[in-house]
Amino acid sequence: MKITLLTVPGCPHGELAHERIAAALEGREAETEWVQVRDEAEAASCGMTGSPTILVDGVDPFAVEGARPSLSCRLYRAADGTVQGAPTVAELRAALSGGCECCDGGMAAALALVGRGGRGRRAPAERGLLEMHQAVLRHFATTGEAPDLQVLAGTAAAHGRTARDVLAELAREDFLTLDADGAIRAAYPFSATPTPHRVRIGAVQVWSMCAIDALGITAMLGEDMTITSTDPVNGQAVTVSSTRGTLTWEPQGAVVFAGAGSGEGPAEVTCCATLNFFTGPDTAHAWSAAHPEAPGQILGRAHAERVAADIFGPLLETGEPDGQRP
Secondary structure (H helix, E strand, O other), X not given: OEEEEEEOOOOOOHHHHHHHHHHHHOOOOOEEXXXXXXXXXXXHHHOOEEEOEEEEOOEOOOOOOOOOOEEEEOOEEOOOOOEEOOOOHHHHHHHXXXXXXXXXHHHHHHHHHHXXXXXXXXXXXXXXXXXXXXXXXXXXXXXXXOOOHHHHHHHHHOOOOOHHXXXXXXXXXXXXXXXOOOOEEEEOOEEOOOOOOEEEEOOEEEEEOOXXXXXXXXXXXXXXXXXXXXXXXXXXXXXXXXXXXXXEEEOOOOEEEEEOOOOOOOHHHHOHHHEEEEOOHHHHHHHHHHOOOOOEEEXXXXXXXXXXXXXXXXXXXXXXXXXXXX
């Protein structure tokens, strides 16, 4: 994690922000730097919207929608309504942890939310499940559509089974979902029907089940692609472009809210609708406040990418990845 403190020379709140960052880290390792910004052009290039501005892995977790690059004094309103020259230690601690009080705990919660209760999204090799799962995912990635039973028949037959039987077992374990006729409706991270999250891979267009799944497609395939989604609060576009392994988010302050839906059942039902892209923390907080039935956490860019890579990165690997659990 890299933390950048941006201030103008002689900023009266720079030292306060610096001290609170150190207190929020509580001894955790992080790369920190204090950068003095001297003109408007430099403020625009480094993402400073007032002094002090704090960036976590290049993202301003306290970004205010519509704020423009500025050298002016920046003030922060705390939860108790007071206005201060820097975010509080508690607010910084949450920002540095991706929206939760404990970074490791927040990571585990997000992984469990999307990754079958912490069991992972990669099917076990037994009974042809892994081979069938990977065949389904590759078909989605190359065609943008779900394969039918005929396409998968040969893969299943190699293991002495029918495609319908193998798909039913994968569905029971929530590696994919089926409709009433046994056709594939979703195979995380892909959706067979349109969703708010579109992913373009070259000439192929696919849909993902949620924001983390969209990022997971990037991690799984390792190809150049563009994710296009919409902030459900303000209707504005959020795009994530992957070029040679580097992801670029627009707007730069965009985040993911990972909410835990209520009830039991597959992820398609319990959580996919509550994992969305937002243009910034403000709209993510607004959505969360309006949906108390789906408590969760705000994930900054680096945190969301890491969750997606941990869940979906191994899905098309051959062999048995370290730590693989069926």
